[in-house]
Amino acid sequence: MGQNRRLFKIQDGVIVVAACATVFACFQAIYPSLVSNFFRQRWTGVRLVHWLIDISDSAHVLSGCLMCVSFAVVLLRFVQPRPSLRRITAQPGFVACFAASIMGGVVILFVAARKVGRLLGGWNLNTSFWELTTPALSSLDSLGRMIVGVWIMLRLMRRPKPESDWVERIGQVVGVLWIVQWLLARGIQVVSMMSNRSLFDDGTY
Amino acid sequence: MIKRRHVLEWMILLAANAFAVLWILTSLSSHVALYYHLDDGHTDELILAYHCEAATRAVLVSWSVALTALGLIRSGVPLRRLLARPGYVVCFAVTLEAFVWLGLIILGFGFRIFYRLPSFWGEDIRALTLRESSTTAYLIMIWWTLLAFSRRWRPSRGWIDRAGRIIGVIWIVSIVLHLAVDYGFDVENDHRTMARQPAPSR
Numbered sequence: 001m002g003q004n005r006r007l008f009k010i011q012d013g014v015i016v017v018a019a020c021a022t023v024f025a026c027f028q029a030i031y032p033s034l035v036s037n038f039f040r041q042r043w044t045g046v047r048l049v050h051w052l053i054d055i056s057d058s059a060h061v062l063s064g065c066l067m068c069v070s071f072a073v074v075l076l077r078f079v080q081p082r083p084s085l086r087r088i089t090a091q092p093g094f095v096a097c098f099a100a101s102i103m104g105g106v107v108i109l110f111v112a113a114r115k116v117g118r119l120l121g122g123w124n125l126n127t128s129f130w131e132l133t134t135p136a137l138s139s140l141d142s143l144g145r146m147i148v149g150v151w152i153m154l155r156l157m158r159r160p161k162p163e164s165d166w167v168e169r170i171g172q173v174v175g176v177l178w179i180v181q182w183l184l185a186r187g188i189q190v191v192s193m194m195s196n197r198s199l200f201d202d203g204t205y
Numbered sequence: 206m207i208k209r210r211h212v213l214e215w216m217i218l219l220a221a222n223a224f225a226v227l228w229i230l231t232s233l234s235s236h237v238a239l240y241y242h243l244d245d246g247h248t249d250e251l252i253l254a255y256h257c258e259a260a261t262r263a264v265l266v267s268w269s270v271a272l273t274a275l276g277l278i279r280s281g282v283p284l285r286r287l288l289a290r291p292g293y294v295v296c297f298a299v300t301l302e303a304f305v306w307l308g309l310i311i312l313g314f315g316f317r318i319f320y321r322l323p324s325f326w327g328e329d330i331r332a333l334t335l336r337e338s339s340t341t342a343y344l345i346m347i348w349w350t351l352l353a354f355s356r357r358w359r360p361s362r363g364w365i366d367r368a369g370r371i372i373g374v375i376w377i378v379s380i381v382l383h384l385a386v387d388y389g390f391d392v393e394n395d396h397r398t399m400a401r402q403p404a405p406s407r
Binding site: 085086088089090095098099102103106110142143145146149150152153156157158 | 284285288289294297298301302305340343344346347348350351354355356380384
């Protein structure tokens with residue numbers, strides 16, 4: 001609806017800035033090593049394959065970033081003035097971000113439970129935060145496929161009613177990026193299979 | 206009087222059960238090591254839990270695909286209205302996922318043949334269905350939440366929808382089993398790593 005078009009307000013700005021800050025934190029956590037590895041080496045074909053396998057971590061970083069933005073879009077969508085719940089649930093962009101938020105919420109709970117379990121178990125294994133989160137984030141690799149599934153089901157119900165709202169637009173872009181992330185993660189798996197190595201090997205260069 | 210349609214329905218259910226039994230038998234003959242990248246020697250309870258999880262998946266997937274087909278054959282209701290029934294939605298979502306798994310399995314198998322890589326296709330199938338099947342539970346949760354939010358939760362009285370709802374609940378609960386099994390293997394690995402660590406030098 002034209003007259004109900006959502007304007008960008010200060011509270012929206014706060015939510016967007018918070019999401020961006022979390023995204024930068026995700027990049028900061030893992031990218032420095034990847035970038036330095038890229039410039040430090042003399043490149044051969046095998047090394048390129050190994051570096052691509054390393055980038056699988058960056059696919060996980062991408063999923064971490066997308067998760068932050070997805071949470072932000074869901075939050076922005078619920079801020080007033082907003083369309084009715086019935087209309088919101090017919091918007092593909094919101095639905096994609098909502099799906100990502102639910103799955104991400106469960107994964108975060110899972111990571112927290114593991115961390116607490118390890119602390120209570122008293123295991124002195126020097127496990128870093130990223131060591132725990134990477135397997136959890138890799139379980140998010142199939143989220144893009146799930147979004148495809150949700151969009152197909154919306155389509156079959158003849159319900160998708162996208163609005164020309166900026167929040168919805170961002171949601172749609174995030175949904176597409178989730179699908180790209182899924183394809184990227186799967187592509188990296190294929191590359192690692194071609195090089196006949198498992199992603200879990202810690203190979204030396 | 207037995208109608209031809211009823212015979213077809215019973216045949217579909219029988220085929221689903223036969224498929225589930227076949228899947229379980231294949232699963233029981235597997236060993237866990239390849240999926241979890243481990244050697245062997247895990248506790249019997251953990252391996253039993255792993256097999257229980259695989260068996261649950263087998264039964265749920267077979268029944269869901271069968272119920273999707275039955276729903277389409279029996280009701281005569283258009284698909285867009287069937288997808289507002291919470292039970293049928295579960296079966297449909299699982300069927301959708303099952304087709305994706307089938308595609309991935311065929312792709313993976315073709316890939317291994319093309320590149321002449323060692324083929325563990327039985328393990329591939331189990332690994333894929335275990336790794337990916339928790340996604341289905343999330344899909345069910347999300348779709349149920351969306352139906353509830355949009356006030357379109359319209360359960361029907363038929364046994365297909367009821368069975369679908371029960372399958373949905375079991376599927377969501379099975380995430381907990383999956384996480385528990387995963388965590389169990391993780392804990393055993395931790396203990397092994399600790400056992401292998403050299404004693405601290407003084």
